Amino acid sequence: MPPPVLHQAGPLTMPYPFPSFGDKGRTPMHACGLDFGTSNTAAALPDGTVLSLQPHTAEPRLYRSVMFFPDDEREIYTGADAINRYMEDNTGRFIQSVKSFLHSSSFRATQVKGRTFTIEELVAILLRRVREAAGVHLGTPPEAVILGRPAVFTPDPEADALAQKRLHRAAELAGFQHIEFLIEPIAAALAYEAQLQRDELVLVADFGAGTTDLTLMRLGPSHRGAKDRRPDVVGSTGVRIGGDRFDAEIMRHKLLPRFGAGSTYRVRGLSDKRLPIPQHVVAKLLSWHEMSFIREKSTQDLLATMLETSDKQAEIQALHDLVMDNLGYRLFRAIEAAKVRLSREDVATVDFEEARINLHEPITRQEFEAFSKPLLDELEQCTEGLLSRHPEAQNIDAVFLTGGSSQIPAVRQLYVRRFGEDRVRTADAFTSVAEGLGRASAALG
Template sequence: MIGFDYGTSNCAVGVMDGNRPMILPLGKHGRYIASSLYAPSREMIVNWLHRQLPAAEQHHFAQQRRLQLQKGQTELNELALDGISGELFFGRDALNSYLQEPDEGYYIKSPKSFLGASGLLPAQIELFEDIVAAMMSNVKTLTEASLGRAVTQTVIGRPVNFQGQRGEESNDQALAILTQAAKRVGFKEVEFQFEPVAAGFEYEASLNKETRVLVVDIGGGTTDCSMILMGPQQAQREDRSRDLLSHSGERVGGNDFDIAFALKGIMPAFGLNSLLASGKTMPANSYWQAVAINDIHQQTGFYSAANGRFLQQLVRDAAEPALVSRLLRVQKHKLSYRVVNAAEQSKIAFTEQTRQRIELCDIDNNLSLELSRDDFAQACQRELGRITSLMQSAITEAGTQPEVVFVTGGTAKSPVLKRFLQRAFPHTPIVVGDHFGSVTAGLTRWARRIYC
């Protein structure tokens, strides 16, 4: 049995080592594998997955995906003629493959961000299920190689809300995709636990008295807050429902910080906030679409042929056409992830330094920008405000103030966030946990509790 953090930014797996959870090494990826996938073409995903499935599942899957498998086999044969294999790449290997040839192949980062989205067609839901299953299959294979034995039981982390628009309908859709994918790749028993609750379980192990803890889990795609009553006595209970005083959650996370910074920090170099030759302000919608990598509808619109024609006209109408030509280049060569990745790497760098230079010479010769930690803070005011509102909502619902605020998630490393939280809660101790490992450790503890 394992705790499985299928995260928006990273995936991790934990097992119990005596009384302590241990995060497993996943081959060359280390303890955390980035939640990204690259395929030579989108049609390859279903064929690759079919080959990886347990024998008992392959026939059933082939019946469900007969047309997709036929199309994928045709594509595979054509790629083979060009000497291209049908293998998939995961984690950092996926990003490297994408960056080598951005306008070739199929790259997706953080598919968890799309789960629960409204307006998805059945074919899109099947595609996301196959993407999730492929990633889970890869992680399961790496886990079993690390342990030297089969794994059939798992607890998977979930946010309080996957998407904000449709409430429980969105959550049901997302959980159905995750459950189907996990069982398809060989997990026989699958349970879920709220990610902030799991993070709280790990923190609880350090307490020696009853404490009201506001757990704030700032993940890659969502932020979840839970007010939990914790302590040695509470930790022994099988049913923790009466200890969970409140929940709040929204689709705002590390990806949103990256996107906001890409838009406000980088896109001005692509013509955002510039003028048309007529003196009017440059339309901003295409710039937002370009960086909205966690919104399938926005990305579909940005890469449409109609938008390509619109951007060509925009270059002709611009007072500074050289800047807007960069945006057209992003559209033509599918460089959205390249731009947002530059913003993400700058955000990470700001953990240790106040300024960061990024090179985008692959988009335009001599395109280089210097960004600062203050630029990042200014760009992300809206996201920071939304996180504060979620925290206050959890406090209001609980009807009591926290004695400790426990913060976890990759974005918790940011000095900008730490400073913001200290200002919002000046009289409450703020504890920053293992930025990536708290949720995995908590899920692992819960797996032992329910399966043993």
């Protein structure tokens, strides 16, 4: 049966189109589903098996969506290998969260070691490595793919279309010959549907690193065999809230003062005039994938001035080393680790010691939930907006939560308060989307 696929973004509250695949007489191809994520990428076979892509790592099914270009080597490292190489010696260019720039018309390309890489070429490097790893299980790299995409890359329709166009081109550059798209919450729904013994109306919430996507869909045994699943999708929407923004709130409220926020420095040539750290610098510190973009000459000059004249020397030294030693990724890994611990403990500590940075900052779950309240309110508004547009939502049988932030207790409680504990369900937080994409790819083979 043709799986539900997405060809172009439509209104945020409307079901996406589910066209057929066309010529049924084409030559059979190896196919897979591929969930290209902001933080992690995963792939699955048509039977739903999520593949081991880097078997030598601690999380072999999760291929980290990062690249490292060492200064002294021609090799391009990706996934866990990129992280390990970067940790050994960070002299080079470390690139992460490239998916979050797909919708940005201002980010067309970047220079790495004298070579220009378009955003499509950067994404293709990762997709090609994942395709090759999948080929180990199939005997040859798959030619066909169902690619996941958020329900909303961005609310701007033109930018949303640009993001999908770029992702499609990257998949072509990676070697895929037949490419279809499926929005990620529908993929998660198909994974959830595989275990159902009866029909249900399900709200699926997929919490990624960059976005949260919601879909209301009819699922179950009587729907699985349908050739056209369009009638089963009641509504779909999304919001740009993901795990990275929860991490940013920890940075904003607990750590920015440790990197000079609130300090002042003296402007050269104006001995009696003192200024705070520029807001554009502070803003970049909230995002681990943007921090490397403030290492330009003007920032270096500013840091030099602040090192000489700041009223908080130790904090500015920490800021200097964070920026100039390219330590943003490592710091945000420590922040994420503390966030994960808060999912099961009442108190955690952000532990980070590098260069002149010595952080052991405690944070309570109560603090974290207070910091996160604006995000939780936005998630609730997005959810209620979808439900209010569809009267049948009052008959929801289950709420299926997947993705990393689904493990945050306050996020889960948002849905428990609304629907009751007995209706809120979870599965593998990081591979449900890939499983569903794999099942959808069955029609491509």
